[in-house]
Amino acid sequence: MTDFSEWFHNILEEAEIIDDRYPVKGMNVWQPQGFKIRKYTLEILRNILDKTHEEVLFPMLIPEDELAKEAIHVKGFEEEVYWITHGGLTELNKKLALRPTSETAMYPMFSLWVRSHTDLPMRFYQIVNTFRYETKHTRPLIRVREITTFKEAHTVHATEEECEEEVQNAVKIYKQFFDMLGIPYMISKRPQWDKFPGAKYTVAFDTILPDGKALQIGTVHNLDQTFAKTFDITYETEEGDHKYVYQTCYGISDRVIASIIGIHGDEKGLCLPPAVAPYQVVIVPIIFKKGAEEVLEFCRNIEAKLKSAGLRVHFDDRDIRAGKKFYEHEMRGVPLRMEIGPRDIENKNAVVFRRDKLEKDTISIESDDFIDEIKSTLSNITHDMREKAWGSFNKHLRDAETVEEAAREIEKNMGIVTFHWCGNEACGKELEEKVRVDILGVRESKSETYKMPLTEITKEEIDLLQEEGAAARECINCGKPSTCRTMIAKTY
Template sequence: MSDLVEFNKDKSDFAKWYDTILIAADILDKRYPVKGMPVMKPAGWYIHEKIMRLAEDEWEKQGIDKCQFPTLIPETFLTKEEEHVAGFEKECFWVTKGGLNTLDIRLALRPTSETAMYSMFSLWVRSYADLPLKVHQSCNVFRYETKSTKPLIRVREIPWNEAHTAHATAEDAEENLRQAWVGYDEVINRQLGFYGLVLRRPEWDKFAGSIYTEVLDTIMPCGRVLQTVGAHNLGQKFAKVFDIKYQTEDNREEYAHMTCYGISTRVMAACLSIHGDDRGLVLPPVIAKVQAVVIPIKPKQPAEKTEENIAAAEASWQKILASSKKITAALQAAGIRAKLDDSDRTPGFKYAHWELRGIPLRVEVGPRDVDHEDEAEFECMMVPRNNNMPAGKGKKGKQAKQAAETPQTGLDKRLVKQADIAAEAHKFLDDIIDKLRDEAQRQHNERVVKCFRLSDVKKAMKKGKVALVPFCDMGDKGKQAEDRIREYLGADLPGEVRGWDPRITDSLEGKTCIASKPDEPDAAHYWAYIARAY
């Protein structure tokens, strides 16, 4: 399939890079004829499922149980919570017929599962002893997205994991959300090696039916942000309309306090985009189906083709193959997902093939590695996917100069002795993710700039940056200020106020809102982020 599209090797043209890498690396196929529903190929689905598993493991640790709810939701459930239905009815796919019969009540393909789950929560919660009630599921949800769709980022059938919880008190619900963020930090930051801005969304942009919404906005390589996590405090809104009540210890009736949060294929989109490079994907080892690929390198044909020389080259090749097999087995025995590529292709072809697919570690075994006095002894070259390249290699002129000036942010390859193979491979796999995380963090930091004038916001955004600005308000007044910002930035630069980070405590004393009207300076109460979003 990869030959259908030529991979755009220049990541600085990110839009093109993203569109071509997913096809070239066999992640998905866009040719299925329903808009917004690409087919996930085995390599892509493996990665998605691994990411979901990481989240599931976190929820398991936190006592959030896995369950499975039906895909269809009666319209009567969906319309119970006013704000929720207003937010979602236009995004639903509706089932109106069963065979030839028209259904009495329309059924929605779940756009999210609050209403399906909470209709059952109301049956399951009776007393304080039934709380907290915490469940999650990994499934597909459906949203009739009207903005243009983009593989993994804005799809109409969304593979995701969603968690839903009910608690006795508002404090318990808050604490649960904090734990949700601990879980996402572990999965996205620690394991997948990237993160983003953890923000509280403005009132006008919160989840339909929530009292507040927190998100992770990941800054993509083009400077646009992608909401990779949505975590919502639902307060008692849903509990009231779904009648999720419990008897307190002193026999009062109370409504439960609820939260929900979820991640989708967007996490994979961000992970691939942030770590990938001009040569293709760079996978964090934890999500790589093949973590190490072993490549035997054939000895050169002897210059003098005497029988003796030919026999020596063949003997060396057999040793190389035998050692490669042993290395693969040793890696597998050490719990590493290793693969031997002894196909008939040239080493150069194989390197490019596995690099494009992001395989974290390449193990090369060549003639010199097996040429030891002790027959049983051999070594190999371990080359991490994020290998520091010799500066400017293969490049000329300006490009070579640029390459020489680019900081080396990866790892160096190493010659490894037989006895150390398993330990060294493990060390590489650990170091790879640490390096990827450091580099992602460095790039993130570089992309955020403080601005105090709209003209500076414009300049920053044009350079692919995100602006951190003093801002007045996160309610109606803030919305008007945002409208002024949008007008100023114009249609070519559709920036928006993404929200604020309550943990930024830099003083705002004496600062005015960046979108104040010329003669009416408004005091700033928030550090807000302005960015263009996906």
């Protein structure tokens, strides 16, 4: 891919994912093919979340006074909120905001819903559209003004510990989700200046697109008691006291679709993980004048068998050249193509083409065992696509010992560069300036805990980390003690 931006723009159009010609900047149309990929992606996410969460749906409009209640929160969003001032020809008494996110829509209700410690924990999620008046350059699925797919989970807990555990739980959920899609990621705790407005801290998932730029694809926020205090969300303890709850929220957006497309795609177009492919298998008949009807009939039979085995199969019996079909289905990313002609029927074989490896194989269709073989091939595709994506991803990860080295690595190879940094904000901003990158944050430690708030490190914290086996080092910029490996990248 010589120019990823151009490739991405073209494939969205050619594969009929998104039409960006809608007459409002940053707002796009999901076309049928794109909608299906989105649907199957959300199905995976819902299946995971429904085990522990309840799906709900809150109103889209937030009254001005509710949005303004949490001062830090509203400050973080005030430049991005769309405002409704009129209903019909009437000016509204109270302005209404289009939700940029739903804390201030949900939490006044949580205040009514949470009564007793027996109600907790509560875990909700909704998948909705949200709006941000982006002033930066917009790009479909990556930076938009209408986020059409915003999965936001909101949880409520009795204790700080349970709240911390939920952060870990959310991280596990997102790992599972991205793993199923073969999307590689780094997990880090965002610096304080880049956390969610109102959160205690933010843990983020970043992936890397083929141009080497990092893309934030998921965030988990520990909200502590900030919103509980603002919206008066309390519960009665077993002892009859009233205490503020602890909360988390975590989100996934359209960017997950951008990642599926960007990370797995190649010169030929889309390459879709079977789990989200509108068609998992396409059957293309190889037809000669003689015996055409027999081939079509045979293919229909194969189609029926695969369908009843629960696969999404398309039998492409259009009267056009097979080569044109091959081109089209490869461009659209169909994971597996079966080609069946008269000689295959004779030999009780079929040609099977894997989109991910662009390799052909022959399988026997003598018995119905071929169904299991197709299924296991699809599962191999999922596995191999994930491996391949992680392989490319890992090539984009580098360590640096000095600021100059970090700058050189970013300049040369883009991707994510990791080094020791003290955690001080002024030092961090200086670093960002010097290397012209964003600090993503403190890299996930081996123990997978996020105990360390990303501020300047105290002596106690250094001792604690050293106990855990992490060696204290020096910040590459200011030389002060550092125990955390910090990641930087050019970001979307």
